[in-house]
Amino acid sequence: MAEVIRMPRMSDTMEEGNLVGWLKKVGDEVEPGDVLAEVETDKATMELESYHEGVLLYIGVKEGSVPVNGILAIIGEAGEDYKEALASAQADNPAGASAPAKETAAEPVVAATTPTTQASAPVVVHDPNERLKVSPLAKSMAEQSGINLHTVKGSGDNGRIIKRDIEAMMKGGGNVSAPASTHTAASSTTVKKAPMTTTYASAGSEEIPVSQMRKVIARRLGESKFTSPHFYLTVEINMGNAIAARKSMNEVADTKISFNDIVVKSCAMALQKHPNINSSWLGDKIRINKDINIGVAVAVPDGLMVPVIKQTNYKSLTTINYEVKQLAGKARDKKLQPDEMQGNTFTISNLGMMGVEEFTAIINPPDACILAVGGIIEKPIVVNGEIKVGKMMKVTLSCDHRIVDGAMGAEFLKTLKGILQDPVRMLI
Numbered sequence: 001m002a003e004v005i006r007m008p009r010m011s012d013t014m015e016e017g018n019l020v021g022w023l024k025k026v027g028d029e030v031e032p033g034d035v036l037a038e039v040e041t042d043k044a045t046m047e048l049e050s051y052h053e054g055v056l057l058y059i060g061v062k063e064g065s066v067p068v069n070g071i072l073a074i075i076g077e078a079g080e081d082y083k084e085a086l087a088s089a090q091a092d093n094p095a096g097a098s099a100p101a102k103e104t105a106a107e108p109v110v111a112a113t114t115p116t117t118q119a120s121a122p123v124v125v126h127d128p129n130e131r132l133k134v135s136p137l138a139k140s141m142a143e144q145s146g147i148n149l150h151t152v153k154g155s156g157d158n159g160r161i162i163k164r165d166i167e168a169m170m171k172g173g174g175n176v177s178a179p180a181s182t183h184t185a186a187s188s189t190t191v192k193k194a195p196m197t198t199t200y201a202s203a204g205s206e207e208i209p210v211s212q213m214r215k216v217i218a219r220r221l222g223e224s225k226f227t228s229p230h231f232y233l234t235v236e237i238n239m240g241n242a243i244a245a246r247k248s249m250n251e252v253a254d255t256k257i258s259f260n261d262i263v264v265k266s267c268a269m270a271l272q273k274h275p276n277i278n279s280s281w282l283g284d285k286i287r288i289n290k291d292i293n294i295g296v297a298v299a300v301p302d303g304l305m306v307p308v309i310k311q312t313n314y315k316s317l318t319t320i321n322y323e324v325k326q327l328a329g330k331a332r333d334k335k336l337q338p339d340e341m342q343g344n345t346f347t348i349s350n351l352g353m354m355g356v357e358e359f360t361a362i363i364n365p366p367d368a369c370i371l372a373v374g375g376i377i378e379k380p381i382v383v384n385g386e387i388k389v390g391k392m393m394k395v396t397l398s399c400d401h402r403i404v405d406g407a408m409g410a411e412f413l414k415t416l417k418g419i420l421q422d423p424v425r426m427l428i
Contacts, residue, residue, distance in 0.1 A: 237395065278346055349361045
């Protein structure tokens with residue numbers, strides 16, 4: 001019996017997936033556990049595995065965005081008629097039904113010509129201000145061939161311009177944008193010559209398709225910023241003792257502890273004393289989280305990912321260091337699993353290693369707070385009436401005012417500052 005393969009929900013925030021490419025083709029035999037395709041979600045690129053045995057009879061979408069529960073493919077017995085199963089699946093979920101993949105090449109767009117011109121003017125298919133839907137490969141081919149993408153009619157899903165559209169344009173020979181030319185001018189009739197000027201061709205602009213990850217970042221942080229009333233508290237911390245403690249630890253430890261590890265551990269300890277900071281807004285109630293799960297923001301090419309260190313307060317500095325490195329590496333390779341990005345109760349964003357002295361961060365839902373950590377800066381400070389060189393670091397706590405009041409946030413920062421300025425307290 002034919003089995004319909006639909007787009008699964010691969011993360012808690014996923015609403016659609018971007019089909020990167022198929023690893024199987026129609027007619028291939030499939031066994032349970034075989035990887036059918038690669039799907040880019042809002043958080044990672046993941047493998048779509050088959051749970052069925054048979055032959056791949058039908059592919060609904062070759063590439064592009066597909067909503068959750070949209071029809072991707074059908075697996076059944078060799079030669080089986082899958083059309084009835086497809087029609088039934090589309091009837092059950094019309095909103096998630098995908099258009100069948102097109103096998104025929106798109107018709108080339110023919111350029112209009114007039115008897116008085118030698119070169120044909122391109123036919124504009126798209127409004128110049130319209131954001132084009134184009135695959136990365138098609139875009140690269142168009143740039144190399146000098147093809148104006150606004151003159152290409154897309155034959156992919158939802159009018160997306162794909163490889164075969166560019167190939168059709170190249171074969172047809174039409175609608176290729178002419179290179180811009182330069183022009184110089186000087187007066188030959190005046191005694192005093194005007195300065196020689198050159199007009200350069202416009203460098204134009206580039207439109208980059210928004211990734212699934214960036215879409216979710218925009219939506220979730222937009223919701224956080226404009227629905228959670230943020231306020232900010234900043235303190236400056238003398239990191240002299242923390243620097244000395246880190247140096248002493250790294251002289252004997254096999255794992256080199258970072259300042260970020262020390263900040264993560266210190267936050268976990270401070271959260272134990274201030275459970276209101278480790279909480280979430282649920283509309284008609286506030287959830288006080290008993291587990292302390294700290295998310296650590298990691299920059300990746302498509303945006304920002306937040307792997308989570310579970311039960312951080314119970315872990316040593318070396319364990320925190322190991323987990324942060326492992327999860328950060330997986331985040332950059334887009335190999336994080338959903339459970340490694342869920343369950344955060346507090347988040348830390350550290351830009352100090354990039355030379356940033358101070359900044360504010362947007363709260364990462366469902367957390368009540370996020371801590372923005374700046375760099376350690378040498379500056380003059382007054383100690384016991386004397387001016388000395390201090391190793392100072394600024395941290396800013398962004399708070400959701402629905403949960404955390406100013407006094408609560410200030411008390412948390414006071415505790416955090418005390419731990420970082422006297423790291424021995426981490427052993428208590």
